[in-house]
Every structure is written in structure tokens, then in C-alpha cells.
Amino acid sequence: MKNFIANGETINITAAAAIASGQGVLVGSIFGVAEGAAATGDTAVIRLVGVFSLPKAPSQAWTVGQTIYWDAANSRTTNVLTGNTRIGIATQAVAGGAGDTTGIVRLNGGAT
Numbered sequence: 001m002k003n004f005i006a007n008g009e010t011i012n013i014t015a016a017a018a019i020a021s022g023q024g025v026l027v028g029s030i031f032g033v034a035e036g037a038a039a040t041g042d043t044a045v046i047r048l049v050g051v052f053s054l055p056k057a058p059s060q061a062w063t064v065g066q067t068i069y070w071d072a073a074n075s076r077t078t079n080v081l082t083g084n085t086r087i088g089i090a091t092q093a094v095a096g097g098a099g100d101t102t103g104i105v106r107l108n109g110g111a112t
Contacts, residue, residue, distance in 0.1 A: 008048065008109075010035065015044045024054055024087075026072050031087040031107065049109050051091055056103035061096030065089055068105045077103050 013027050015038040023034045025046050032046030033054070055076040062068070068077050069084035078084055092104040 009050075010045050010047050012043050012045055015040055015042050019044050022052075024070060024075065024077070026070055026085060029085065031070055031085060033107070047107075049107050051104060051106045053102055054105050056094070056101055058098050058101050059096055060094070060100070062090040062092075062094040062103055064091060064093055068103065076101075077105055 011030070011032065013025070017040055019025060019034045019038045021034055021036045025032055025034055025044070030048070032048045033052050035045040035047055038044035057071065057074070057076055057078040057080070060079055062079055066079055066089065067086060068079060068088050068090050069081055070087045071078045071080070071084050077087070086108065088105045088107040090103060091106050094100050094103050
């Protein structure tokens with residue numbers, strides 16, 4: 001097909017701030033996980049699909065299949081819709097203790 005450009009699993013962005021490898025990145029309504037580190041102004045590759053271990057709000061219980069959002073103000077995932085951007089679904093349950101600060105999320109493909 002003549003108009004095919006890419007499979008869309010990753011895109012290149014210009015880093016608005018320093019980015020660490022594995023960090024969640026929200027650009028407009030596109031969310032991805034950085035494949036590598038990038039300095040401010042550099043090109044960064046973010047992965048839009050896949051299952052990732054990401055920081056989450058502590059003391060939140062998650063269920064498998066629950067909708068997960070990105071809390072840009074705190075750079076972490078959450079199950080709270082208000083003020084946040086939908087990024088995917090939980091693929092593992094989390095008990096929700098104060099020390100439960102990581103969740104496993106399947107990204108929804110970037111566009112929210």
C-alpha cells in the first residue's frame with residue numbers, strides 16, 4: 001500500500017523536558033513509554049503499545065481490566081479519572097497497600 005508509513009508502535013517526539021528510559025510521557029493526548037533517555041529538545045522514541053510496569057498512586061487497589069489513567073502532575077498511573085488522561089488497562093491486580101507503588105498496565109495505543 002503506497003500510503004503506509006509505519007506500524008505505529010513507536011513514534012518520535014521532541015522532549016519538552018529531560019526524559020529517563022522507561023518514563024511515562026504524555027504529549028497532548030498521546031501517551032507512551034520512553035525507550036531511552038533524552039535531554040530537553042532532543043528526539044525521543046516513545047512506545048505506544050505493550051504492557052509496562054509503571055509507577056502508581058500508593059494505597060490504590062486495582063483489578064484486572066480496570067481502566068488506568070496518567071496523573072501528569074505526579075508522573076504516575078492512577079485509577080482516578082478526574083483530571084487525568086486514560087492510557088490503558090490494568091493487567092494484574094494490586095492489593096492497594098501503602099507500599100504498592102507499581103502497577104502493570106497495557107497501553108491503549110496512544111490516542112486517548
